[in-house]
Amino acid sequence: MKKGLDAYKLKIIALVFMLLDHVKTYLSYPTYEYLGWPRWPEFIGMITRFVSPLFLYLMIEGFYHTRSRKKYLIRLFVAGLIMMAGNVTINYLFLNTNGQAEEISFHSLTQGHDVFLTLGFCFAIVWCLENLKTRKKILLNGFLLVICALSVMFNEGGLFLLPITVIIYFLRKKKTTMCLGILVFCLLLLLKALVGYNPAVVDSFYAYMCFDDQWAMAAVIPFILLYNGERGKNTPFTKYMFYVIYPVHLWILMIARYMIMP
Helix, strand or coil: CCCCECHHHHHHHHHHHHHHHHHHHHHHHHHHHHCCCCCCCCCHHHHCCCHHHHHHHHHHHHHHHCCCHHHHHHHHHHHHHHHHHHHHHHHHHCCCCCHHHCCCCHHHHCCCCCHHHHHHHHHHHHHHHHHHHCCCCHHHHHHHHHHHHHHHCCCCCHHHHHHHHHHHHHHCCCHHHHHHHHHHHHHHHHHHHHHHCCCCCCCCHHHHHHHCCHHHHHHHHHHHHHECCCCCCCCHHHHHHHHHHHHHHHHHHHHHHHHHCC
């Protein structure tokens, strides 16, 4: 057994922090405002920001080790469509409306997390890049690459995960250099956040940095360095647990939020 953490252990860590982040996201305001519970610490968003890039990294590793890339991609998109259907159903049943217009719209119905679609498009991007590297169907893969890159930017976190996808793909075999690339990207996001800070609009610099916190994705670097390249525990449960835990806990939190808020 190699030193470090295998993929299964990293997924468990990511799941725990993901649950923490989503509970804070969905229940922080309603429990504080309507139930009078203590306010959740604002820094929770920062310490959990590594979760998405970690799942992305493990997915790209899975791309090179899976027995069927086609089945992997289909699984991600099917899960994404099921997630979207669940979000739409819950938003419709609780009459979620669109802002001040107080009307049900496409935007109000589709509100909710759905990282499956983001990961699906990122997986497809890696596949297209791999095919282009081997000069396989260049025109088709070039076209699909552009479509997937544009599509992922309209999905959850895609605008930030797309550059990380490219960094991981091209520097995958040079882990230290790859981590340096991720760090540089996150430093650029930090610079963007600092430049965007306006004390005349935002009272607290701390609260602002906790809000514009995508730069904190840099926290994924230690986990990538700890990854030992092994899959770890491999059972049907470990293979599909994320596909079950992710939608179920989010749907429960969505329903709880709607039931707490008037």
